[in-house]
Amino acid sequence: MAVQAYILIQTEVGKAAAVATAIAALDGVAQAEDVTGPYDVIVRAEAKSVDELGKLVVARIQGVDGITRTLTCPVVHL
Secondary structure (H helix, E strand, O other): OOEEEEEEEEEOOOOHHHHHHHHHOOOOEEEEEEOOOOOOEEEEEEEOOHHHHHHHHHHHHOOOOOEEEEEEEEOOOO
């Protein structure tokens, strides 16, 4: 079963739309939306394992220009 997560992202001022567009093009990203509130972009991502999810976040998503902070929230099925 795949691991899914929401990734909450804070960006530099004025960069939310560009960040959401860049992240939406990455493999493993199901959806990326710019939003209002304490976070600027919310991403839904999917990976084969927790390790793969970590690689997606750290190596690829956090490498997008304009991101200042991320918070990864794995989806659990209770």
